[in-house]
Amino acid sequence: MALPNPAKIPTFIQIVRWFVSPLSLLEECAKNYGDIFTLSISPQLTPVVIVSNPIALQQILTGDSSGNFTAPGYQDATFGCLFGPFSLMSIDSTEHQRQRQLLTPAFHGDRMRSYAAEINNITEATMSSLETGASFSIRDVTQAISLRIIIKLVFGFYEDESAKQMENLLNQMLNNISSPGGAAMLYLRFLQKDWGNWSPWGKHIKFQQEIDNLLYSEIQERRKQADTSRTDILSLMMSAKDENGESMSDQELRDELFTLLIAGQETTATALAWSLYWIHKLPEVREKLLLEIDSLYENSSENLDINTINKLPYLNAVCCETLRIYPVGMQTFIRRVEKPSQICGYDLQPGTLLYGNIYLTHQRQDLYPEPQKFRPERFLEKQFSPYEFLPFGGGVRRCIGAAFALFEMKVVLVKILSTYSLVLVDDVDVKPKRRVLVTAPSSPINMLITDKRNR
Ligand code: HEM
Secondary structure: OOOOOEOOOOHHHHHHHHHHOHHHHHHHHHHHHOOEEEEOOOOOOOOEEEEOOHHHHHHHHOOOOOOOEEOOOOOOOHHHHHHOOOOOOOOOHHHHHHHHHHHHHHHOHHHHHOOHHHHHHHHHHHHHOOOOOOOEEHHHHHHHHHHHHHHHHHHOOOOOHHHHHHHHHHHHHHHHOOOHHHHHHHHOHHHOOOOOOOOHHHHHHHHHHHHHHHHHHHHHHHHHOOOOOOOOHHHHHHHOOOOOOOOOOHHHHHHHHHHHHHHHHHHHHHHHHHHHHHHHHOHHHHHHHHHHHHHHHOOOOOOOOHHHHHHOHHHHHHHHHHHHHOOOOOEOOOEEEOOOEEEOOEEEOOOOEEEEEHHHHHOOOOOOOOOOOOOOOHHHHOOOOOOOOOOOOOHHHOOOOHHHHHHHHHHHHHHHHHHEEEEEOOOOOOOEEEEOOEEEEOOOOEEEEEEEOOO
8 A cells, every 4th residue: 555755764763763853753754755754653663644734634633523534542552551451542432432521521611720729739839849049950840740730630639648659659650761762662562571670661560550559549448438529530430320320440440540640740741841941041931921920910819810810812822832832742643544535635545544743733834934933922913723733632532631731831830930030040942852752851951949029
């Protein structure tokens, strides 16, 4: 089956570059082949078609309704082995739809806004543990903040002993799989060998088992003492029943909890670190943002109105530009052609696998002039379609935490910027690199607090 523009790079080199520096591989191919090309980088070496044309992306991501394209789950590849067979990322079709319906209310509207006070408290508690004048890596700080927030969202608490153990283990597990080698270990089955505690996979299994023990013991605890007044995600899942009146099994609950804990913090922590980098890298951006945030306090008390924060235009533009320039998820999850289809003028046969490439779409010169420049104003001047700006993917698998993640970013940024004056320690240009599942800063972004602000 002829595929569009197969990259003329030896497969082995494609794989190595995909793990070590995927963005440069993508840029090179986009330069040579344009909006559509084919790489052999999947775990089974099945070729995948990479697409970065908004019209084609719309066709693919909305293709479930016509049956032309589907969003299959990750049963046996990366996500399947990490998250488990019952994770939202592993399941598909009706089961996926049912599970999404169950989880969606937890991330929307009033429920989400009710977390604002906790997000503020967690941010304040984490920031106040930092010494004025002492340098720290901003990603470590945003990781601690996001992890505590997601633990609170999922379990309803974050301060007790088991939450602290969970935080600790998740941190260790994420750090273990964060190197390019760690990513390779997840993608390539033959590297998944347990040679004891000193081997990366051995360590991974150990952390995973300890996390599972904590998750299962929390599930058991709740089964013994059902509390219908709780509003956290675990309680929501435990009270749900399917059409046959069956509740979720322990393993289904475990897989979903683990998925949300990882997907919900690694991404937001990285996005927050990038946004703080850009805000402090570019003084004019910081000034404009502070002007907008400070105006909030003019007529109001300590407690800022959450709806107002959510709608601040420049803050929103800064968050969008952060997610545009180096999108934390560089591509959508896999999609599959189900019926013969034409994409960007190429005929694709059933079974062909595709990735919507978010990074390359966000770097299109025709949509975003001077794409390497951080310029929030572009989001004030123009409305982008959901297939031109798609940091959270699209269609049936669009990120379930999208609204929550943006809301979290805004509340955390307002809290930090209104309470502290921060500076970057080094004036260097930080570039993105792979950090397992996300595109993170290539070197630590060190910052320090110079002063407390009077807010
Ligand atoms: C800035 C933060 C985030 C970014 C950039 C991001 C990005 C993405 C992307 C690109 C996808 C794939 C979408 C597709 O294939 O069309 C995705 C899926 C997903 N995200 Fe996020 N995400 C973020 C935050 C979150 C949060 C906070 C949660 C949960 C608390 C979350 C949970 C998920 C889940 C469960 C999926 C799989 C959805 C499905 O298979 O139906 N993400 N995310």
